[in-house]
Amino acid sequence: MKIDNFFTELKRRKVFKVGAAYLIVAWLAVQAASIGFPAFDAPPWALRIFILIALLGFPIAVVMAWVFDITREGVKLDVGASGGKGLFAVAALLIVLALGWYFYGQPSFRKGDVATPIIADPNSIAVLPFANISGKPDQDYFSDGMTEELLNVLAKVPQLKVVARTSVFQFKDKGGDIREIGRKLGVTNIVEGSVRRDGPEVRITAQLVRVADGFHIWSETYDRKLESVFALQDEIARRIGAALKSSLGVAATVPARAPIDPQAYDEYLKGRALLRKRTDLPSAIAHLKAAVAKAPEFAAGWSSLSLTYEVSFWYTERMTAAFQADLLAGESAAAERAAALEPNAAATEHAVGNVARAQYHYADAERHYLRAMQIDPGYPDVREDYAELLYEIGRVEDSALAAQQLVKLDPYFVVGWVRVRDAAAALDRREEVEEAVHQMRAINPDITAGKLGLLQYAVAYHRA
Known part of the structure; x- marks a missing residue:
């Protein structure tokens, strides 16, 4: 034809x-x-x-x-x-x-998907949540707290790149092959272990595993009194650093910390667990107050207390002017105390920055946030607040960049993807909005920002 x-x-x-x-x-x-x-x-x-x-x-x-x-x-x-x-x-x-x-377009092909394999840095490491083998489910806060504390200590080792807390806790109680978990987290080494607590006694088993072949580089069991828990965490970090010395190029230097009252530390871990869950912040404040009352020189307790006051502002449904003033007063006092005890800690700078932001001193807030990121580049919480601050003051492009850096550091941090979505929507970048919503739903299908992210974008910015 x-x-x-x-x-x-x-x-x-x-x-x-x-x-x-x-x-x-x-x-x-x-x-x-x-x-x-x-x-x-x-x-x-x-x-x-x-x-x-x-x-x-x-x-x-x-x-x-x-x-x-x-x-x-x-x-x-x-x-x-x-x-x-x-x-x-x-x-x-x-x-x-x-x-x-x-x-x-399936997740296995999507660039930037949380399950996409990452080329691992030879000095990278992830601390998987330690198993609670005490036989008491209500002791999970202790094993989780020990995991987070060890992660924080390792983050201070020079040249060692440590995966952020939120990402590793995605694998809590899920089991699985260490090599596959390592591939998803993009690391060459993984620390796993268990915690058994019996009153003032604690037994910790820790092992360092090479992701490439599953080989156990180092493993050891420690029996200690709870009052020497800081020394134990430091010792484990030093042993891990020593095992990785050839790749790090330097010996791990972990500064010693003073012993802490066991009851104060227990209250601290309970408060931190509730702060992470965001379910009972008044109880979190009560536990952290009890911790600093028993250990008034414990700077991390004061900074955590300040941060909990700040989070409470956003999670209080019926906020009154009087209660808001009480929260800010508590937040400010705790941050001031942390700054007096440990001014060069990332959490301290974070807390002080939050106070400045609450008082509308945005330049000071940014300065403290940047200082916190300089002290601990792997601390995701301050990066989330920094991205939010930039968005609030109209520096949306900077906010988008900060949010992207955050999710690159901690890809399973769902609030980080909320920050990506907010900035992308304001800049009318539909593909980035869709990607952020996709990631939020993959991490937590129940989060409102994931369910309504595209609809909110369409309504607020008149995009179909």
């Missing part, structure tokens, strides 16, 4: 009209679905399936328009018309392209 005759036949069979009508209807349907699906809590894959069906429907509609000829006698099947082979080939190609788009 000549090309002119072929196009004439396409017009006669209304293939152009059918194709154009289908594209318009499909586009409108996809736009409606992109807004409606998140509002009804549809799973992340539902929209992609819907778009795939819409894409596959186009070549099918075109072929149907060609094959079925509308005549005065009704619709008749006419598969023998010349030129059909070319049309069928084009339709098949469109189907292949649609399927390719779908499978290429």
Whole structure:
């Protein structure tokens, strides 16, 4: 069939009209679905399936328009018309392209997905949550606290890159192959272990595992009194540093810390656990107050107390002016005490920065936040507050950059992706908004920002 005759036949069979009508209807349907699906809590894959069906429907509609000829006698099947082979080939190609788009867009292909393998730094390490083998589930706060404390000590070892807390705690109680976990976290070494507590006695077993082959580089069991828990954490960090000395190039130097009252430390860990959960902040404040009352020289207790006061402001449903003033007074006093005891700690600078921000001293707040990041580049919490501060004062591009740096450091930190979403939405970057929402849903399907992220973007910024 000549090309002119072929196009004439396409017009006669209304293939152009059918194709154009289908594209318009499909586009409108996809736009409606992109807004409606998140509002009804549809799973992340539902929209992609819907778009795939819409894409596959186009070549099918075109072929149907060609094959079925509308005549005065009704619709008749006419598969023998010349030129059909070319049309069928084009339709098949469109189907292949649609399927390719779908499978290429799956999480295993997506750049930046939380499960995407990362090229590991030879000096990188992750501390997996230590198992609580005390036989008492209510002792989880202690084993989790020991994990976090060891992580913080290791973060101070020169040249050692430590994965942030939120990312490693994604693997709590999930088991799995160490090599696969290491691949997901992008590290070459993993520390795992267990904690058994019996009153004032604590037994900790720790082992250092090489991710490449699962080989146990070092393992040891410690029996100690709870009052010497800081010395124990420091010793474990030094042993790990010594085992990695060849790759680090220097010996691990971990400054000694003064012993702490066991009851004060217990109260501190209980308060920290509640602060992380955000479920009972008044009790968290009570525990941290008890900790600093028993150990008034414990700077980390004071900074944690200040940070808990600050978080309480955002999690209090019925805020009154009087209660807000009480929170700020408590936050300020605790931060001031932490600064007097340990001014060069990242958590102290973070707490002092929060106070400055609450008092609308934004330049001072930024200075303290940057100082905290300089002291501990692996401390994600201050980076989240820094990204939020930049967003609040209108430096949205800077906020977007800070948020991206945060999720690169701690890809499983869901609030970090909220900051990415907020900045991207303000800058009208739909792809970044969609990526942030995708990551939030992958980490925590129940988070409101993940469920409504695309809908909020569409409504607030008039984007379909």
